[in-house]
Each structure stands twice: as structure tokens, then as C-alpha cells.
Amino acid sequence: ISTPEALLFNTPLPTNCVIFLKIGPRYVVQIGDKIIDYNEEFRLFLSTRNPNPFIPPDAASIVTEVNFTTTRSGLRGQLLALTIQHEKPDLEEQKTKLLQQEEDKKIQLAKLEESLLETLATSQGNILENKDLIESLNQTKASSALIQESLKESYKLQISLDQERDAYLPLAESASKMYFIISDLSKINNMYRFSLAAFLRLFQRALQNKQDSENTEQRIQSLISSLKHMVYEYICRCLFKADQLMFALHFVRGMHPELFQENEWDTFTGVVVGDMLRKADSQQKIRDQLPSWIDQERSWAVATLKIALPSLYQTLCFEDAALWRTYYHNSMCEQEFPSILAKKVSLFQQILVVQALRPDRLQSAMALFACKTLGNIWK
Secondary structure (H helix, E strand, C coil): CCCHHHHHCCCCCCCCCEEEEEECCEEEEEECCEEEECCCCCCCCCCCCCCCCCCCHHHHCCCCCCCCCCCHHHHHHHHHHHHHHHHCHHHHHHHHHHHHHHHHHHHHHHHHHHHHHHHHHHCCCCHHHCHHHHHHHHHHHHHHHHHHHHHHHHHHHHHHHHHHHHCCHHHHHHHHHHHHHHHHHHHCCCCCCCCHHHHHHHHHHHHCCCCCCCCHHHHHHHHHHHHHHHHHHHHHHHCCHHHHHHHHHHHHHHHCHHHCCCCHHHHHHCCCHHHHHHHCCCHHHHHHCCCCCCCHHHHHHHHHHHHHCHHHHHHHCCCCHHHHHHHHCCCCHHHCCCHHHHCCCCHHHHHHHHHHHCHHHHHHHHHHHHHHHHHHHHC
């Protein structure tokens, strides 16, 4: 037993703060100078907004931690239910009735088994000569077989219904991913906190989209596109202008990680730069091997790009000075990427090139990337 105060204020638990005493038939607890009757049915519930509260090791064994925060799988199931209720209300009704019927049949089966055991336990004399008992057993067996067969049919129908429901799973998965993407914004600024209730209202508003679709797949893609557009505009209206571009890139990366190859995002944000440079055996040698047209002040940035993303560096062919000098001195280089390489290099890789060579144009390059990517996503 530990004191509520110790857990509540996150302080180490004194070993002598609670003492059990037995006074006659009563159990009492001494807390400080007070003696209080102890009831074995006593339970203490503490709540906190912290999803990862610190529980001292000596209290962890007697404290049951229950996390009621939203999980990705739980939200996905909730969103799927909302979608089915709106798109296929009859399907959800069939599913509910089917589950109720299954539970009723399982209860009947359990009662039959219980009745069978009770009949056998209370029977007297030779069982084989008791015609009433044998007839009762045969009836129970027949009823049990019918219920078992009915349950098998119910399972088959449930699988069929689940397949129809799972057709809308991509929408629920995509919406769940969006919610956790916008939840991450609170790490940037504590003001950027969005409730689940507000997100569910957006989701239900997106379901009202009445665009004509030939089949379920097209309808789902239309709903996903509409929801993305709606969520992006809603969140951007709530952000400071300085954070809107950051959110655009975060949104694209969260929803479409396939647009980013390994180490590209970490290189862009500077996460792997320090480790890569420390592990490089000959940093100065790599720097000295760079083409002469690259300015001294940008040589470290290009060397970092070469170390972190060697395949991209090879594709760029920086040795072609005539090609890259024009790009390097262009006042709007982010819009004039060399046409020879444009098909070999992704849009985000072009940002990495701008970051390495022309950081003064990086913000414009990021805005261009966000516009092109989000425009393609919403088409």
C-alpha cells in the first residue's frame, strides 16, 4: 500500500508511510499520526492528462495503469463504423443483427450443455434403461447440432459482410493517419491542439460529399481526396503564417511517405548530418574532391549530401560545370532545374539540391514542392 499523495505529486514513496495494524477483528492503517480503518474493498483511482506518467518502481507492482488515450487502431475502427453507417447503413444493421443472433445461439448452446450435464448428474439407476433420459439426450444432441450448423452459416455470412466493410478500410486508415499527423503539431507549439471531436466533425462533413462515382473504389478515393483538402485548409487557418509551410511538408510526408527515399528526410532536417560527418573517414578528402565551381562556403553542404545520399550525388553529375553553373547563378533556380536531370530526380530531391547549393531559395523551393505535391494528391 502506498499513499495517494506520493503518487499524485510524483515523489518517492517513504517506506514507513503506511503501517498495517490489527486491533481485534479490525484492520487499521496508520498514516502519519492518524489511524484509519482499512477496508479490503478500497480502491483508489487517479487520473492524469499525461499519457506516460512516471510511476515509481516500488509502486508499479501494485498500480494498474490504464491508458484511455486515442490509439491508431481504435480510431480506425471508430471511423470505419461512422463510414459504414453513412455509406451502407443496411450493412451495419445486418452486422449488428448477426452478432446478436450469434450471441443468442451461443447462450442457447451453453444452456443445452448445462441441461445435459444436470440431467446426467441427477439421473438414477441404469442410464441405458432410462428411456426418458435417452430421448432427452437425443433431443439435446439434435438441437445442439442445429445450433452448431447455424453458427457455421452465421460465420460465413459474417466473413462476407466483413469483406464488404473492409472495402472502406482505406478511408478509415487514411483519416486515422491524418488525425495523428495534426496531433503532432502540439510538439511545435502548445497552441496547436486539435480535439478528436473537431476532427470527427470534419470527417462527417467529408462524408456528405455527393460526387457521383461508378463504384465503391472511386467513391473511397473521392472521399479521401475531399477529406485531405478539408483537413489541410482547416488546419492552415489555425496556424501562424510562419508554420503553414512546415505543416504542408509534414502533411505530405505523413500521408505519402513513399515520396521520400531512405535518409532523405533526415538529411533535409539535419538529423543524420552530424553522425554521417563524424563517421566519414576522410571528410576533408571528400571536400577536396568536389568540383571547383562549388563555392567554398557551400562545399560542406555538398559534401554532406555526397556522404548521406551517395546515389543521388552520382545521379546529379556535379562534374558537368557548364550545366550547373547556369543553375547555380539563376535567380529562381528552384523553378529551372536542369531538364536533363528532372526526370531522374524526384521533387523532394530537387529541394535537397537547393538546400545544398542555394539555401537562399530554399523556402521558395519548399513552397513549390508543397503546391505541386498537394495539387497532384487532390486531383
